Each structure stands twice: as C-alpha cells, then as structure tokens.
Amino acid sequence: MTTPELGLPMAVPAPGLPATVRIHEVGARDGLQNEKATVPTEVKAEFIRRLAEAGLTTVEATSFVHPKWVPQLADAEQLFPLVRDLSDLSGTALPVLVPNERGLDRALALGATRIAVFASATESFAKANLNRTVDEALAMFVPVVDRAKAQRAHVRGYLSMCFGDPWEGPVPVAQVVRVCRALVDMGCDELSLGDTIGVATPGHVRALLAALGGAGVPVSALGVHFHDTYGQALANTLAALQHGVTTVDASAGGLGGCPYAKSATGNLATEDLVWMLRGLGIDTGVDLDRLIATSVWMADRLGRPSPSRTVRALSHKE
Amino acid sequence: MTTPELGLPMAVPAPGLPATVRIHEVGARDGLQNEKATVPTEVKAEFIRRLAEAGLTTVEATSFVHPKWVPQLADAEQLFPLVRDLSDLSGTALPVLVPNERGLDRALALGATRIAVFASATESFAKANLNRTVDEALAMFVPVVDRAKAQRAHVRGYLSMCFGDPWEGPVPVAQVVRVCRALVDMGCDELSLGDTIGVATPGHVRALLAALGGAGVPVSALGVHFHDTYGQALANTLAALQHGVTTVDASAGGLGGCPYAKSATGNLATEDLVWMLRGLGIDTGVDLDRLIATSVWMADRLGRPSPSRTVRALSHKE
Numbered sequence: 001m002t003t004p005e006l007g008l009p010m011a012v013p014a015p016g017l018p019a020t021v022r023i024h025e026v027g028a029r030d031g032l033q034n035e036k037a038t039v040p041t042e043v044k045a046e047f048i049r050r051l052a053e054a055g056l057t058t059v060e061a062t063s064f065v066h067p068k069w070v071p072q073l074a075d076a077e078q079l080f081p082l083v084r085d086l087s088d089l090s091g092t093a094l095p096v097l098v099p100n101e102r103g104l105d106r107a108l109a110l111g112a113t114r115i116a117v118f119a120s121a122t123e124s125f126a127k128a129n130l131n132r133t134v135d136e137a138l139a140m141f142v143p144v145v146d147r148a149k150a151q152r153a154h155v156r157g158y159l160s161m162c163f164g165d166p167w168e169g170p171v172p173v174a175q176v177v178r179v180c181r182a183l184v185d186m187g188c189d190e191l192s193l194g195d196t197i198g199v200a201t202p203g204h205v206r207a208l209l210a211a212l213g214g215a216g217v218p219v220s221a222l223g224v225h226f227h228d229t230y231g232q233a234l235a236n237t238l239a240a241l242q243h244g245v246t247t248v249d250a251s252a253g254g255l256g257g258c259p260y261a262k263s264a265t266g267n268l269a270t271e272d273l274v275w276m277l278r279g280l281g282i283d284t285g286v287d288l289d290r291l292i293a294t295s296v297w298m299a300d301r302l303g304r305p306s307p308s309r310t311v312r313a314l315s316h317k318e
Numbered sequence: 319m320t321t322p323e324l325g326l327p328m329a330v331p332a333p334g335l336p337a338t339v340r341i342h343e344v345g346a347r348d349g350l351q352n353e354k355a356t357v358p359t360e361v362k363a364e365f366i367r368r369l370a371e372a373g374l375t376t377v378e379a380t381s382f383v384h385p386k387w388v389p390q391l392a393d394a395e396q397l398f399p400l401v402r403d404l405s406d407l408s409g410t411a412l413p414v415l416v417p418n419e420r421g422l423d424r425a426l427a428l429g430a431t432r433i434a435v436f437a438s439a440t441e442s443f444a445k446a447n448l449n450r451t452v453d454e455a456l457a458m459f460v461p462v463v464d465r466a467k468a469q470r471a472h473v474r475g476y477l478s479m480c481f482g483d484p485w486e487g488p489v490p491v492a493q494v495v496r497v498c499r500a501l502v503d504m505g506c507d508e509l510s511l512g513d514t515i516g517v518a519t520p521g522h523v524r525a526l527l528a529a530l531g532g533a534g535v536p537v538s539a540l541g542v543h544f545h546d547t548y549g550q551a552l553a554n555t556l557a558a559l560q561h562g563v564t565t566v567d568a569s570a571g572g573l574g575g576c577p578y579a580k581s582a583t584g585n586l587a588t589e590d591l592v593w594m595l596r597g598l599g600i601d602t603g604v605d606l607d608r609l610i611a612t613s614v615w616m617a618d619r620l621g622r623p624s625p626s627r628t629v630r631a632l633s634h635k636e
Contacts, residue, residue, distance in 0.1 A: 009548075010481070010488035014521035014557070163328070170328035198631070201597020202556055203332035230327075231546075231590035231627035232597070234553040238520055239332070272549035279519020279550070309549035313516070 009279035017241050020283045022058060024192070024223055024249045025051055025270060027298075029060040029097060031255025033070050035302065041075045043301050045082035050297065051252055052092040054290040056270070059086075060116070063097035064106045080110045087113070095156060099130075104144050108151055115148050116156040116192075117141045119183060121176045124167035125160055125196070138182050145187045157188035158225070162208060164199035173211045181215055190221050192249055195236065198229025198266070202239035209243040223247035226268050228254065233268035234276055241282075248273060253295030253306035269308030271295065288314075327597035335559050338601045340376060342510070342541055342567045343369055343588060345616075347378040347415060349573025351388050353620065359393045363400035365616050369570055370410040372608040374588070377404075378434070381415035382424045398428045405431070413474060422462050426469055433466050434474040434510075435459045437501060439494045442485035443478055443514070456500050463505045475506035476543070480526060482517035491529045499533055508539050510567055513554065516547025516584070520557035527561040541565035544586050546572065551586035552594055559600075566591060571613030571624035587626030589613065606632075 028048050032039055044062070051059045061083055067074035076096070086092040095114035098104045107115055119137055120126035126134045141157075148155050161168075162176045180191055193208065205224070213219060224240045224247070226233035237248055254269030274286050288310075296315050299306045306312065346366050350357055362380070369377045379401055385392030394414070404410040413432035416422045425433055437455055438444035444452045459475075466473050479486075480494045498509055511526065523542070531537060542558045542565070544551035555566055572587030592604050606628075614633050617624045624630065 006482075006484075007487040008482045008517045009519045010517075010522055012519065012521035012525045014524050017521075164324075164326045166324075169325040199326045199328075199597075201327045201330065201594050203330035203335075203598045204328055206332050207330045228549075228627060229631045230593045231552055231587065232594055234549055235556045235594055238553045238556055269549065275548045276519050276550055276553055279517075280521045309546060313547050 009275060011279060011281040013281040017280055017282060018244065018246045020246065021241070021277055022247050023056055023270060023273065023284055023286065024247055025056040025059045025252060026225075026249050026267060027051065027252035027255045027270070029062055029073070031251040031253075031267060033063065033072050034256065035072050037302075038072060039301065041078050041082065044075070044079050047294070047298050048083045048094075049086065050290075050294040052086045052090050054294055055284070055286040056291075057091070057285060058093040058095065061094045061096050063099070064103035065097065065099045066102075069099075077106065077110065080107075080112065084111055093154075095154070097158075098144060100140060101144055101147065104148060108148075108153070112153070114154040114156070115144075116158055117144055117183075117188070118158045118160070119179060120160045121171055121179050122161045122165040122168050124165055129160070134179060138179070138186070141183075142186050149187045154190070155188050156190045156192060156223075157183035158192045158194060159183065160194045160196045162193045162200075163195045163204055164197055166197055173208050176208060177211050177215045177217075180212055180217055184217055184221065188221075190223060190247065191217070192223040192225045192247075194225040195227055195233075198227035198232060200226065200236050201232055202235050205236045205239040206243055209240065209245065219244040220246070223249055225249035227266050228268055229266065234272055237268065237273065237276070241280075252291060253299055253311055254308040255295075255298070255306075269306070269310065271308045271310035271314075275310050327593060329597060329599040331599040335598055335600060336562065336564045338564065339559070339595055340565050341374060341588060341591065341602055341604065342565055343374040343377045343570060344543075344567050344585060345369065345570035345573045345588070347380055347391070349569040349571075349585060351381065351390050352574065353390050355620075356390065357619065359396045359400070361619050362393070362397050365612070366401045366412075367404065368612040368615065369609070370404045370408050372612055373602070373604040374609070375409070375603060376411040376413065379412045379414050381417070382421035383415065383417045384420075387417075395424065395428065398425075398430065402429055411472075413472070415476075416462060418458060419462055419465065422466060426466075426471070430471070432472040432474070433462075434476055435462055435506070436476045436478070437497060438478045439489055439497050440479045440483040440486050442483055447478070452497060456497070456504070459501075460504050467505045472508070473506050474508045474510060474541075475501035476510045476512060477501065478512045478514045480511045480518075481513045481522055482515055484515055491526050494526060495529050495533045495535075498530055498535055502535055502539065506539075508541060508565065509535070510541040510543045510565075512543040513545055513551075516545035516550060518544065518554050519550055520553050523554045523557040524561055527558065527563065537562040538564070541567055543567035545584050546586055547584065552590055555586065555591065555594070559598075570609060571617055571629055572626040573613075573616070573624075587624070587628065589626045589628035589632075593628050
C-alpha cells in the first residue's frame with residue numbers, strides 16, 4: 001500500500017543532526033547467535049553477502065568464541081573465508097568478535113582486520129557472561145587489544161548493560177563512564193554502548209553521552225546499540241543522533257531473540273532505522289528494498305516472520 | 319526479568335521537555351473499531367473502566383457514527399450510559415466521536431460533554447472515508463462544532479493523513495496547515511494530528527509543528543496521533559514533545575489493526591509511551607502495571623496477544 005517508490009517517507013531534515021550515519025549491521029553475528037537450530041554456513045555467508053549488496057558498509061560477520069559457548073557460531077573458521085573477499089570487492093568492513101587472545105589468534109590467522117571485544121558495565125553481567133569481575137575482564141582484554149593494534153586491526157569495544165541490568169536495576173552513569181574510559185585507554189578505536197535489556201529512554205541516553213563527553217571520550221568514537229524490548233530503540237537513537245552520534249548498531253529484520261516472546265524483538269531492526277534516517281534525509285547508502293528482501297529471505301530460512309515493523313509493512317503489499 | 323519494581327526505567331529528565339503529558343487513550347474507540355468479531359458492550363464498558371482505574375484521564379469511549387459504517391460501535395447508545403459515571407467518579411474525560419449533526423444529537427442526548435469530529439488533510443482520504451471533498455467535509459462540521467460549543471462541549475478535531483497518504487504519497491505541510499487552521503477557526507478546542515499510515519519521521523513532525531506555530535495555531539491546542547506501522551511512533555512522539563506538545567494519543571496494548579499483518583501494530587501502544595515518559599521523568603498519572611494487566615485482559619478477550627512491546631516484555635515474566 002505504501003512504498004518508498006511513492007516517495008515515502010518524505011525526506012525532511014531536522015536541524016542539528018549528522019549528514020551521514022554509519023550502520024553497524026549485527027544481524028549475522030548478534031542476530032543469529034541465539035538461534036537454536038543451526039544455520040548452515042553457506043546460508044550465513046549468503047546472508048552477509050546480501051547485506052553488503054544492500055549497501056551496508058559494516059557487517060559484523062561472526063564470533064571466534066569457543067564453540068562450547070556459542071554453538072551457532074562454531075563455524076567461524078569455515079564462514080569467514082567465504083565472505084572475506086567482500087572487503088576487497090565492495091570495501092565492506094567485516095568485524096568479528098574475539099573473546100580472548102585465542103580468539104584473536106584465530107581471527108588474525110584468517111585475515112580479519114577489524115575485531116571487537118565484549119565488556120560489561122555491571123558486575124552481575126560480567127560474572128554471568130564472562131565469569132569474571134568487570135576489572136578482571138578488562139585486564140583480559142588488554143593483551144587482546146595490544147596485539148590487535150600491533151597488527152593494525154581496528155578494535156571495537158562492546159559494552160553491555162549501559163543503562164539497566166536485570167539483577168542490579170538502573171546502572172549509574174559514572175560506572176559506565178569508568179569502563180568506557182578504560183576501554184578507550186587500552187586502545188579501543190570505537191565503543192558500542194549497549195542497552196542489552198532495552199530499558200533506556202532518551203534522557204538517560206543523553207545523560208550518558210554528555211558524561212562521556214565530559215570524561216574526554218569523543219562522540220566520534222561512540223556507537224549506540226539499542227534493543228527494542230520496550231519499543232524504545234528508535235527514540236533512543238534519535239536522542240543519540242541529536243547528541244552527534246554517527247554510528248548506530250542494528251540488526252537486519254530485527255534478528256536477535258527476545259528472551260520473552262517469540263515475535264518480540266531484541267535488536268533494533270535495521271529497516272526501521274533506515275526508514276527514520278531516510279525520512280530525516282540522512283544518508284546511509286542502504287537500498288531499503290534490497291535490505292527488506294534480504295530479511296524476508298533470512299526469515300524464510302529461520303522459519304518465522306521478521307519482527308521488524310517496516311519489513312512487515314512492506315513485505316505484505318496488497 | 320525486568321520490572322518497574324526494579325526501578326526501571328531509571329527516570330532521567332531531558333532538558334526542554336514538558337513536565338506533564340496528557341495521554342488521550344483511544345483503545346476503546348479507535349482500537350476496537352476495526353475488530354471483526356463483535357465485542358460485547360459489557361466488555362467494552364469494563365475495558366473503559368479499567369483504563370480509567372489505571373490512571374488514564376482521557377478515555378475516548380465510542381463513536382456515534384451510523385451502525386452501517388462501523389458495526390463494532392453500533393452499541394454506542396447502550397455503552398455510553400454504562401461508563402458515564404466515570405466522569406463524576408474519577409474526573410475521567412470521555413470524548414466520543416460524532417460524524418455529523420445526527421451523531422451529535424445522539425451524543426448530547428446521553429450527556430456527552432466532549433465530542434470529536436474527523437477530518438482529512440487529503441482529498442483522496444476525504445473521498446474514501448467521508449465521500450466528500452476536504453472542504454465539503456469541513457463545511458459539514460461547522461454546524462456540528464457550532465452546536466457543540468453552544469452546549470459548552472469540548473471539541474476535538476481529528477485530522478487524518480497529516481504526513482503521507484496511500485494514494486497521494488507525501489502530504490505537503492501547507493495543505494495540512496490550511497485544514498488545521500480551518501478546524502481551529504470553526505471552534506475546535508484541540509486538534510489531533512494523525513499519521514494514519516505511520517510514515518512520518520521526526521524532521522517531518524517538527525516541520526509540521528513549526529508551520530502550525532507560524533500559522534498561529536498554539537501548540538497547547540495540538541495533540542499528536544502516531545501509528546507504529548514502520549516503528550516510528552515513539553521517535554516521532556519524542557520530536558513532538560521537544561516541540562512542546564503535551565497531548566499524545568495512544569492505544570492500550572497497541573490495539574488497532576494494521577492492514578498488513580495480524581501482529582503488527584497500528585496505533586502507538588500506550589504502554590510503550592508510558593515507559594518512555596516514565597524514563598523521561600514526565601508525569602502521566604498512569605499505573606503501568608494496572609495498564610498492562612488491562613491490556614492483557616483485553617487481549618484475552620480478543621483472542622490474540624497484544625502487539626505492544628512493553629506488554630509483551632512485562633507480561634512474560636520468567
């Protein structure tokens with residue numbers, strides 16, 4: 001009924017927003033990692049290839065974590081070589097997650113040039129996810145980042161639970177700033193501020209970004225990673241853009257399970273983000289039609305519909 | 319897993335936003351009107367009563383439209399007397415939609431003190447929905463508003479298709495401003511700017527609000543009515559709040575069918591809105607737990623889950 005071909009959304013820029021936004025596409029890694037049924041390696045490679053062809057310039061490819069912890073991504077060694085040529089063909093950045101030095105070794109051996117580490121802003125999640133204290137986890141990342149930088153790799157630092165924690169409740173801004181500062185100090189080129197349980201609201205986003213600025217972390221080094229558990233992801237993204245953030249994480253089709261309900265989303269859907277940015281006249285380079293086609297294709301592989309509102313609206317034309 | 323009892327969302331005000339917001343709850347009218355299966359009158363009355371008890375101060379009750387056009391609301395005469403006491407008991411405002419003078423007569427006869435008319439910003443939708451031109455529809459409303467004002471009734475003017483139209487594409491801001499101005503000039507106390515097909519984005523919202531201000535329509539007379547078809551409703555609401563809007567339409571549980579997919583939403587879910595406002599420290603008077611319980615109760619009556627992300631997250635506790 002309504003399509004981009006009809007000239008919708010109408011592009012109406014708003015003052016004070018960035019001219020371009022880089023979308024850090026996490027569907028192939030963060031989106032798939034909790035899938036119970038194993039997705040064939042060839043399907044993952046095809047997914048990543050289609051995402052790149054849709055115009056996404058950064059497509060996180062996989063994780064070199066121990067197969068025991070994330071069985072779905074146990075094929076990282078087989079997958080990465082299947083997509084590596086994209087970085088030459090289309091200049092697509094293909095970051096991979098590495099949990100430790102062993103993961104770094106595996107990634108570098110395959111020619112990865114962008115890696116990511118995964119820290120926590122709260123003790124509870126550090127314990128649950130990494131079996132370490134926050135500071136022990138940071139200490140573990142120091143040699144990983146050192147060695148990655150020595151190989152001229154780009155390093156992203158993910159930070160979980162930046163707004164709320166399921167065990168601890170609200171997370172103090174100062175606590176998040178301290179861990180961010182540590183990640184920057186150890187050499188991370190970029191941070192991704194994660195609202196892992198989706199509880200952030202725009203004032204909280206603004207307060208954290210302002211505090212990070214006050215602590216000397218440049219906004220150009222900040223990405224935001226919002227979840228749509230309570231429907232807040234896009235409003236929070238708008239608040240971040242208004243603060244000057246130009247890197248936004250999103251997951252094609254909204255892939256990434258919600259712990260609560262099958263069809264509710266975890267990650268912000270890339271399509272919903274692209275719709276908003278397009279309406280704001282902000283360039284992303286993404287072909288929305290091709291992206292939607294890719295998400296529908298992947299949803300068919302997974303056997304359930306995409307939770308992205310934009311995918312649903314535009315893939316059910318009457 | 320995450321609940322308001324845990325202190326989430328954390329309240330972090332953002333500068334330049336209003337201290338209070340009035341939610342205009344449309345679930346019982348706009349939300350139910352497209353339901354195919356007839357909802358019993360007693361269930362509707364109970365729904366409205368529970369919404370008022372959850373703290374919603376404005377609960378649109380029904381529509382005095384001809385039963386032929388909206389069969390679901392054919393029981394307006396039976397329903398309204400069942401809930402009318404709420405305006406004395408809790409001061410709840412109970413506006414009702416009236417399409418014409420006949421509808422106004424029916425509403426006034428039952429003691430309605432707040433009415434709403436329903437105009438269109440586009441010729442295509444005016445023709446489709448009202449079988450009139452935009453100006454013919456406006457002319458039809460003049461005696462309705464005149465007579466309502468003579469009875470000291472409060473009059474709301476709904477305006478559809480303020481951002482995009484499924485037949486015409488983008489709707490020029492000047493066209494919307496002209497119809498808004500006409501509605502205010504004929505005596506409407508309040509307008510509700512409808513993004514009927516959900517295509518608006520924050521810059522467009524801001525541009526329309528600025529143009530209305532320029533045309534002498536005070537922001538205090540403006541409400542916004544966003545749809546979540548493309549996931550944009552809450553980001554658009556944030557943009558409207560930043561412009562000084564303090565009246566926001568929403569539908570409990572996200573009730574209100576999407577034309578595309580069963581579980582996709584039309585109307586902004588009241589719970590998702592309350593979550594954001596609570597996080598921003600903006601008072602609404604709504605008890606989120608009671609509201610969610612009400613939406614879950616109504617979803618059970620309708621036989622399908624609520625599309626509200628917040629309802630899903632908080633009603634599937636582990």
